[in-house]
Amino acid sequence: MLKRVVIVVSCLVAVVLAGHQLIPALGGVTPVVESLLPWIGWSVPLLLAGAVAARSKAATVAALVPGVVWAAMFGSTLIMSPPGGPSDLKVGTVNVGVRNSASGEAVHAIADNLDLLAAEELTPGGPAAKQLNKMFKYHYPVSTVGLWSRYPISDTQPLDVGLGWPRALRAVITTPKGKVTVYVMHLASARPGMTASRDASLAHARKLVDADPSKRLLLLGDLNTATTDRGMNGLTPPLTDAQRAAGDGFGFTWPSSFPITRPDHILYRGMTATRAGVAPATGSDHRAAVASLRL
Known part of the structure; x- marks a missing residue:
C-alpha cells in the first residue's frame, strides 16, 4: 500500500511541477499553487523516506522523478552567483504597508x-513619504505609490492599470549616463476570487510596456504576481527579472516574517543587472526588492 502511495504522489508532484501552466485557473487557486512551486521540492525527501520504509526500488525511482524535475526548474537559482561588476544605478521597491507606523524607519534603512x-501602499504625507522627501531631492507621488530619485524626474504621468483609479505612474529619470523610463505599479491582488482583476491589470501593464519606445525601461513595484506565476509570462519577456538575472537565491519578499513568495519585482530592459536581493522593511508585511544595474 505504501509503495503505491509513494509512486502515485510522486507522479502527481512531478506533473504539477512540469505541467503547472496547463492546470486551468480555478478561482484563484492556481496562482497560489504556482507561487508555492519552489516549496514543493520539500516533498521529495518525504517521498524518499516513504520509499525506503516501503523497501521498494520502484517507489525510490518514482520519488526521484519530481526531484529531477525540481532541480531542472530551480537548481540554477540555488547555485547561481551574482555577475557583479560596476553598476550605474541602484534601485529598490517596497510595499511599506498602509498601516505601518514605522514606515519612515523602514524606508530610511x-x-x-x-x-x-x-514605494507602494503609501499614506499621502505619511511617515514614509516625509522621510523619503528628506533623503531625495526629486520625487513624484501618485495616490498610494511614489518614486524618489537622486536624479531629475521629468515627463511624469499618473496611470490607471485597470483598477479605476491611478495606482501606477510613469516618469523619466535623467542619470549621468542617460535617461531611464521608470514605471511604478501596484497591481490588483491575486487572492481567491480576485484573479481576473489581477490578470487585467497585468494586461494593462504589458500594453504600456509594449507601447513605450524607451530604450532603457524599469518596472518597479508590487505586482501581486509571483516569479513562478504564469501571469509573469506576460512581462518576462519582454522585460528581464533582475532577481533571476543577478540574484542570489529566490529573493522571496512576502510575508516578511517568513517569506515564501515574491510579489515585488524589479524588471528592466536596455540595461544589465549586476546584483539583486532583498532588504528588511521595518513594520511592513513585505520585504524590499533591490538591484544594481549597469546602463
Whole structure:
C-alpha cells in the first residue's frame, strides 16, 4: 500500500511541477499553487523516506522523478552567483504597508544607498513619504505609490492599470549616463476570487510596456504576481527579472516574517543587472526588492 502511495504522489508532484501552466485557473487557486512551486521540492525527501520504509526500488525511482524535475526548474537559482561588476544605478521597491507606523524607519534603512526607490501602499504625507522627501531631492507621488530619485524626474504621468483609479505612474529619470523610463505599479491582488482583476491589470501593464519606445525601461513595484506565476509570462519577456538575472537565491519578499513568495519585482530592459536581493522593511508585511544595474 505504501509503495503505491509513494509512486502515485510522486507522479502527481512531478506533473504539477512540469505541467503547472496547463492546470486551468480555478478561482484563484492556481496562482497560489504556482507561487508555492519552489516549496514543493520539500516533498521529495518525504517521498524518499516513504520509499525506503516501503523497501521498494520502484517507489525510490518514482520519488526521484519530481526531484529531477525540481532541480531542472530551480537548481540554477540555488547555485547561481551574482555577475557583479560596476553598476550605474541602484534601485529598490517596497510595499511599506498602509498601516505601518514605522514606515519612515523602514524606508530610511532601505533607501540609504539607493539612487531610486519606488514605494507602494503609501499614506499621502505619511511617515514614509516625509522621510523619503528628506533623503531625495526629486520625487513624484501618485495616490498610494511614489518614486524618489537622486536624479531629475521629468515627463511624469499618473496611470490607471485597470483598477479605476491611478495606482501606477510613469516618469523619466535623467542619470549621468542617460535617461531611464521608470514605471511604478501596484497591481490588483491575486487572492481567491480576485484573479481576473489581477490578470487585467497585468494586461494593462504589458500594453504600456509594449507601447513605450524607451530604450532603457524599469518596472518597479508590487505586482501581486509571483516569479513562478504564469501571469509573469506576460512581462518576462519582454522585460528581464533582475532577481533571476543577478540574484542570489529566490529573493522571496512576502510575508516578511517568513517569506515564501515574491510579489515585488524589479524588471528592466536596455540595461544589465549586476546584483539583486532583498532588504528588511521595518513594520511592513513585505520585504524590499533591490538591484544594481549597469546602463
